[in-house]
Amino acid sequence: MTENYHTWQSSHLGREFEMLVFGHAGYPLILFPTSMGRYYEGKDRGLIDSVSWFVRNGRVRIYCPDGIDSLSWYNKEIHPADRARNHSLYDALILHEVLPRIEAETGHSRVAVAGCSFGGYHAANFAFRHPEKVAYLFSMSGLLDIRSRTDGHYDDNIYFNNPMDYMPDNSHPDLWRMGIVLGAAERDVTRGQNEQFSGILNNKSIQHWLDVRPDMVHDWPAWRQMLPHYLSLLKH
Template identity: 25%
Template sequence: MDKKNIVCTSSILGEDMHVVAYGKKGLPVVVFPTQGQAPESLEEVGVIDELADYLDSGTIQLFCTETVDDESWGGTGDPAERAQRQETYYHYVVDELVPLVAKMNKSGARPLALGFDAGATQASVVALRRPDLFQGCVCLSGCYDARRYFGDWMDATLYDNTPCAFLSQMPVDHPYVAVYNQRQLLFCTGQEASEADSLRSTHEMGEQFARLGVDVWCDYWGADVTHTWFWWKKQLRYFLPIVLDDVEKTTAAEKPAPAKKRATTRKKAATTTAAKKPAAKKAAPAKAAAEKVEEPAKATAKKPAAAKATTTKAAAAKPAAAKTTAAKKAATTKAATAKKEVAEKPAVTKKAAAPAKAEKPATPAKATKAAVPAKATKAAAPAKAVKPAAPAKAEKPAAPAKAVKAATPAKATKAAAPAKAPAAKKAAAPKAAAEKKPAATKTAAKSAATKAKSAK
């Protein structure tokens, strides 16, 4: 078990105060020993051993402090000086000891005040006068009426240190009433003769709390329960787990307010982020639109390439067939059929650049006159109409649609004029026939000359 001896130089009391800390962490508990006893007395009577499991587990951390009871409650001097000494001790606790406990404990939790006999009186005074600093008090066999120590004498200073006195004058609408209901206030006493002063004053406390509407726990043990450590340790062991559980519930109920603030802050941050994001998103879609529009254009550009290759092969094959059939008698009919097929082909491949590849059929046309197919190459110009995909850069979704219309360079199917090449070929056929006729005329002339010679 961790134990630390601390010497606190009190400027308020004008002397060094001895404090013993037990445990490393947990709910801080400020402990006031019995009248005139040192802080180590709690260890000597077995209180520390009784709470060893709470201390070792880090559930609680005890801060046992020295008192000046022999100069105040138990003194024999001037009542005003004794009362003032008690007031000075009260300020030492709230102004010097509590900050020291907070510094050492580091949990940020309000300490619980625990006391036995006169120590219970001290615990009740600090917890009821400063409920903002203390989470509550566990008072065992204390006397809360100063008459036990001062008789009938009373002044304003002693009044402030007498719970039975100031509670009886507290109005029901006092701000502390609501705070008391958020604290753990426990007063226990036995009913044996040695507990007479404690029993009487505890009853008075219970009556005043009832008048104020404060939910307080005043517990009265049997007639055999004496004013001794034997019973106090039993009572402590019985009450502590209940009080600690109640402290946990009460403090947990206090946390929602800060949590709401954090939630509000997060919402605000989220709103701000959301407000900023749309701008970025707006830009992104525009970009994406541009990319999407460009992609189809690229795809269109690529696809025609394949189409071109196919068209070229088909076109190339057709003129060859046309040449072969030209030598036959059915050349005219087949040429017409070929013409229809060639005319139908471009119509099937109505794609932007399809006509462009019709340039290659010009190669077979060289068999006649390259000049005519050459004009067909000009028709390839419409292929440039693929550029209309560029308008996609205008970042308007409608642009791609125009790009599709641009693909209507199917008009270029007229450019399929290359197909007219067969017409040229048709024209070429008569020419060829014309050329062949002279040959036949020469043969006829020769045979006529031969006949003439033989006649001679």
């Protein structure tokens, strides 16, 4: 399986940024790390191995960008407003630095995004903020309400990075042509949020699949089972 390491000086973060890319061809998938996770987490946790057939056979090319949670939502040393602002810089980095690289390498102007747990938040928030750039969302046990990381503070920047809040009023037409999967385990700390969010999508008549896996918990074995199934749904 082809594996390539990339690093560059991010103009948005003003620091070095790292990313691993797996595969030589196929539809591009951005795989976000979990809470405080790094760009190599998907490899170390066996998630990349779980979908190796798709990668080796040129069905998908997986981009694993680094995370900056320690500078944003998980940084208790700074004000919640600054956490949200730092996350917005990360969002801009993915949009303006990672996506152009992907399009140049694959020819695709829309991508698939995925993530587990807090990585599911990153995937969902990016997809719903930029539906013109995202064709598929595979959120696995994703956090969909960011207010647990804001210590009671609320402002516009938090609103526009909190899918549970902004999605009821989001009317971007590309939402209705996105393939959306909300995966959760039967005994999952995020199951309630995913069921609530599924209700928001239902109210907007946005097609999606709420996939609750029986006899499983919020952990890597569930996600290693989910991701190969979800990649089999790709039609590109």
